[in-house]
Each structure stands twice: as C-alpha cells, then as structure tokens.
Amino acid sequence: MAKAGEVLKVGNVKMAVLTLNEIRPHWNNPRNITQEAVDKVRASIEMYGFNQPLILGNDNVILAGHTRYVALRELGVKGALCVLTDLSSEQAVEYRIIDNKTREMTGWHLDRLMGELRGFDEKVAHLFFPELNMGELEAGGGLGALNGLVGGGTPGSSFQGQEGALSLTQPLSRQITLICPECGLEAKYSRADILESNQIAGGRGIEQ
Amino acid sequence: MTRKLNKDKLGDVRIAEVDLDKITPYENNPRVILEEAVDAVARSITDYGYTEPILVDHNGVIVTGHTRFLALKKLGWERVPVLISDRPIEELDEYRLADNKTGEYSAWNLPKLEIEMRLVDVEKLEPYFGEVALKSIMKSFVQSAPGGIPDEQFERYAQNRDSLFHNRSEAHQKELLDVVCSGCGEHFKVRRQDILMRPEEEETHG
Numbered sequence: 272m273a274k275a276g277e278v279l280k281v282g283n284v285k286m287a288v289l290t291l292n293e294i295r296p297h298w299n300n301p302r303n304i305t306q307e308a309v310d311k312v313r314a315s316i317e318m319y320g321f322n323q324p325l326i327l328g329n330d331n332v333i334l335a336g337h338t339r340y341v342a343l344r345e346l347g348v349k350g351a352l353c354v355l356t357d358l359s360s361e362q363a364v365e366y367r368i369i370d371n372k373t374r375e376m377t378g379w380h381l382d383r384l385m386g387e388l389r390g391f392d393e394k395v396a397h398l399f400f401p402e403l404n405m406g407e408l409e410a411g412g413g414l415g416a417l418n419g420l421v422g423g424g425t426p427g428s429s430f431q432g433q434e435g436a437l438s439l440t441q442p443l444s445r446q447i448t449l450i451c452p453e454c455g456l457e458a459k460y461s462r463a464d465i466l467e468s469n470q471i472a473g474g475r476g477i478e479q
Numbered sequence: 480m481t482r483k484l485n486k487d488k489l490g491d492v493r494i495a496e497v498d499l500d501k502i503t504p505y506e507n508n509p510r511v512i513l514e515e516a517v518d519a520v521a522r523s524i525t526d527y528g529y530t531e532p533i534l535v536d537h538n539g540v541i542v543t544g545h546t547r548f549l550a551l552k553k554l555g556w557e558r559v560p561v562l563i564s565d566r567p568i569e570e571l572d573e574y575r576l577a578d579n580k581t582g583e584y585s586a587w588n589l590p591k592l593e594i595e596m597r598l599v600d601v602e603k604l605e606p607y608f609g610e611v612a613l614k615s616i617m618k619s620f621v622q623s624a625p626g627g628i629p630d631e632q633f634e635r636y637a638q639n640r641d642s643l644f645h646n647r648s649e650a651h652q653k654e655l656l657d658v659v660c661s662g663c664g665e666h667f668k669v670r671r672q673d674i675l676m677r678p679e680e681e682e683t684h685g
Contacts, residue, residue, distance in 0.1 A: 281495065282529075283529060284532055284560040286494060299594055301594075301595045303586055303588045304585055305584060305585060308585045311584055315574065315581055318573075318577075319566065319571070320491030320492075320566060321491055321492075322491055322492055322534055322564055322574065322578075323534060323543065324532075334530070335530075338584075354530055354532070356530050364598050368592065368595055369523050369527070369604065369607045370531075372519070372604075372607050377546060383508065384509040387509050387572065388576070391573060449669060451658075451667060454660060456660055458660070458661055465656060471656060
C-alpha cells in the first residue's frame with residue numbers, strides 16, 4: 272500500500288496516493304458526467320472498492336477518471352490512488368479522446384452476460400442493469416431480457432449530445448452564489464472571476 | 480504534512496510486475512473484443528504508454544483489461560505491471576460487469592469534443608476513429624452549430640486553454656480567494672477549488 276505522497280514505480284507505471292484537492296479535473300472534459308453515472312460509480316466503489324486508479328497528466332490534471340473523481344468526492348474520500356503520467360498537454364487532449372473512444376470499441380457478449388447475471392443478486396443486477404428484465408432472464412429467456420443493451424463491437428457509437436449533465440468544468444459565464452458569513456447576504460459571482468482574480472466583490476446582492 | 484486517509488477506499492489493490500503469460504483472461508468474459516479494438520489499444524499503448532494497468536484477481540484472472548491484455552500480447556510484451564485485488568472472486572465477477580456497465584452511463588459532449596479536437600492535430604485521431612467516422616463527427620459539429628464554433632469564441636477557448644493548462648497550478652486551485660461582501664463590506668475567504676466544483680447556476684446575462 273502506497274502512503275500519501277509516496278511515489279511507487281513498478282515497471283514503467285508510476286503511482287501515488289494523492290488527496291482529492293491535489294487532483295484537478297480537465298477544464299474541458301469532452302464527456303458529459305451525469306449524476307446517474309456518478310451514482311452508479313459511487314455504488315460500485317462502495318460495493319467493490321476503488322480498484323482502478325485515476326490517470327493523471329501534467330499538473331495532476333485528470334486524463335481518465337472524471338466520474339470516479341466526482342464519486343469519490345461525494346463519498347467524502349480524502350484521497351485516491353493515481354497513475355502519474357508525463358504526457359504533454361497536447362498529448363493529454365489526444366489521450367482523453369482516444370481513451371474514451373477505444374472503450375467504445377468493445378460490446379456485450381449477450382449470451383455470456385446473461386449467464387453471468389443469473390448468478391447475481393437481483394437487486395445488484397437491477398442497480399447496474401436497470402434495463403434488464405429479471406423475470407425473463409430467470410425463465411431462461413432469450414435476448415429480449417436484455418432489452419436495449421448493445422451487443423458486439425460498436426465502433427463509432429454514442430455520438431449524441433446529452434443535455435442536463437453535471438459538468439465539472441462548466442462554462443466560465445456561469446455564476447456561483449456565495450453567502451456572506453457576516454451579514455448573510457447572498458451574491459452571485461462569475462466563475463471566470465473566481466478563476467482569474469485574487470479578490471472578488473459581490474455583484475448586486477439578492478435581497479432577502 | 481500528514482493527512483488522514485480512508486484506506487478502505489484507496490488501495491483495494493496492490494501493484495506488481497508479472498509475466499504476461501501468468502495472467503489469464505476470464506473464461507466467460509462478457510465482452511466481444513474485435514481485432515480493431517485490440518489494434519487501437521495497441522496503438523494507444525505505443526503512442527501514449529501503458530497508463531492503465533490491467534486489474535486481476537488473486538489467481539491472476541483478468542477482471543478488467545482483456546483488450547489491453549490482447550494488445551500487449553500483440554506488441555510482444557513479456558512483463559507487465561498489473562493491479563491485483565484480493566477481494567473475493569465472486570465480488571470481482573460482479574465488479575467486472577458493473578465496471579463495463581458504468582461506463583455506458585456517460586456520453587460525449589459534442590461542443591467540448593469539438594474544442595478538444597481543434598486543439599490537436601486531428602490526423603492523430605484518425606487511426607482510432609477511422610476516416611469515415613471522424614469525418615461524420617466533424618460534419619455533425621458543423622450541423623450542430625452552422626460553421627462550427629465561431630472563431631472568436633474558439634480564440635477565447637484557446638486562450639483559456641493556455642492559461643488553464645500552464646498557469647493554473649495546483650496551488651492556485653487550492654488558494655484561498657478573498658471575497659468582499661457587497662452588503663456589509665466584510666471580507667471572507669473561500670477555497671477556489673471548492674466553489675468551482677459546485678453544480679452550475681444560471682447563465683450570466685450581459
């Protein structure tokens with residue numbers, strides 16, 4: 272077990288336990304992270320542990336693992352095991368796209384999936400595979416039990432935008448409300464100001 | 480500085496370098512792995528390194544990383560760093576499915592992908608996407624916003640990119656920001672990173 276701050280090198284893989292505050296999401300992660308995705312990943316971490324380290328590039332910016340990062344934050348975990356790479360900023364952008372793309376290139380082997388799922392606790396199966404029809408599955412049902420899952424290799428899939436996603440790196444035009452601890456006044460501040468300035472002053476406060 | 484870490488959530492895995500032929504694919508791996516996927520992953524390992532170690536159970540059976548395993552074989556690797564989980568096999572059998580499934584809950588954000596693609600040499604992506612798919616993605620950008628992202632907007636993104644990549648040090652994110660209350664004039668401090676992580680509110684107008 273790596274101790275906090277200690278860098279472990281095995282073969283050509285460098286790993287360390289970093290606190291979440293040292294880890295930075297990419298400002299323009301090209302994936303939407305939905306709350307649903309975070310919930311599933313959080314459940315998986317709670318049930319099966321944190322088995323796959325976050326992958327970081329220069330300045331500890333996330334290359335792979337934005338959803339896990341949010342899930343860990345929600346779980347109140349202080350730190351996480353990370354792989355430290357030395358990809359340049361440009362390589363990092365390429366890698367993020369390619370990593371997500373290669374993950375899409377495999378698909379479900381539906382017969383085997385059904386075989387595996389038969390051994391599952393029903394609640395667990397439903398948690399991760401809500402589209403599953405357990406009744407049909409138990410009756411030895413055919414592929415109809417796996418309504419909606421995409422089998423086989425599915426290159427080029429899933430290029431549809433998704434709205435309403437929880438994004439780590441929202442547009443800089445978005446605002447954030449802060450409440451003054453002294454007088455309780457709520458005021459809005461732009462993300463750009465928060466990022467760029469050392470001192471920010473409230474815009475027009477919201478009257479209580 | 481010592482920090483209290485919740486070890487249960489960190490290191491359910493050990494890392495070790497093992498002979499590639501000491502690890503074995505799971506006999507009932509519920510994923511179909513096309514040759515094309517193996518080639519793409521092999522290329523990615525060559526171009527960007529072996530960054531995501533394969534996860535195996537304590538018997539050396541692959542939990543996640545079947546495609547990486549095949550890619551490394553193809554590349555002729557003999558020794559490979561792997562993550563080893565000592566959790567019960569039955570749990571890891573469930574995790575194998577859950578892990579493949581959770582990835583399906585997120586999808587591309589096309590406007591952001593467009594920005595990312597404009598930040599790099601698109602030719603480098605072509606071997607992974609194929610020429611046809613890549614062109615169709617680029618075409619969808621044009622359709623989603625006629626003319627794509629306006630140049631001036633892209634310039635702003637590009638500038639952000641530079642400052643965010645190079646000047647946004649870890650210290651900057653963790654730094655306390657001084658806030659002046661417009662009501663009472665009181666100064667208070669907030670940590671930049673904590674508030675930037677909050678869910679979004681409405682757009683600024685004007």
